[in-house]
Amino acid sequence: MKLLTANFVQCSVKACSATPKCFPLHFDQQTADVPLELAHEDVDFSPEFVYNMLPRIDWPALTTTARELGNNMLPETKPEIENPNAPEHEQLLRDLHTLLLETQIIQGSMRCENCGHIYFIRDSIPNFLLPGHLVQ
């Protein structure tokens, strides 16, 4: 699972979706049986692609996720970029590219702050199925 995906998902439990605590899910408590494993996977860099991704990103959630995964490099507020091809922005766009698109969470777990449910990631695939009320 790419790190960017953490910005698009929340707790599956219906009761949680009414609370702001269902998002983002947290990586701060990992379990011994599925220890956190990150990997770098090369993706072609395009400044425009990263630039077009920016409006979609919930920045406070992203900084939380990045911090929990050990990256404290992100600015506090979402950067404002006018021209993605301006040389002064290249490093920032490259850093975001590496963080969001090239960082693979091979395995680990995510925790809902509201209900405490743990979602596991294995073989890079997060599992959001809930035991008990899976298929109505």
Added chain:
Amino acid sequence: MFPTPSTSHADYDKVYEPSEDTFLFLDLLQEELPFLQRRFSDLSILGSPLVLELGSGSGVVVTFFHNHILPDALFLGTDINPEACKTALETSKVNNGTRYFDVLRTNICDSLRPNSIDVLLFNPPYVPADTLGSYESSVKSGDWLDFALLGGEDGMRITNVVLDQLDNIMSRERGVAYILFCFRNKPDEVSQAMRAKGWTVTKIGERKVRWEILSILRFEKE
């Protein structure tokens, strides 16, 4: 005609094999290319579109979409079948990949942030049947194909859940959903009901396949 992505690595005992319904989806998406390019030509305010294939199976439809329709979009797939999740990632990779594609194992789209999807692609389990796939027995047997096919009474059990949630799934500004129906799903009645809820519904095409008439409806909010 754009080429169909390769799925030669897929194990069709475990994942739904691309079939006539899949090919109708690919052909009609190709015809939708001008509409979609127009709709997503200006990304300056809302950014890249997020494209979701619900029940992505082998991943052939979502891969076709990123190879030929909107290459610079962001892509997600969902599937309840763990083999399908792995196969879809593989399908994307062996067909030149995309900068962003992930597959979530989930029921329908339970875990997605509300109102975040700009393009929804859904080829549902539309075949009318007395039963649906059973999660418990699929876990035991490893056989998930019923989930890809059987839609309960009218074949609408799963599609109805999606239609009911559509308001909550789709982005308010520019969401557009493509859903496949067979004649016994009563697509005309579905269109009418969804229009009454404020959706613009367009039949983008239909095709007779053996004893079935398959069609794809496009849903947009006014």
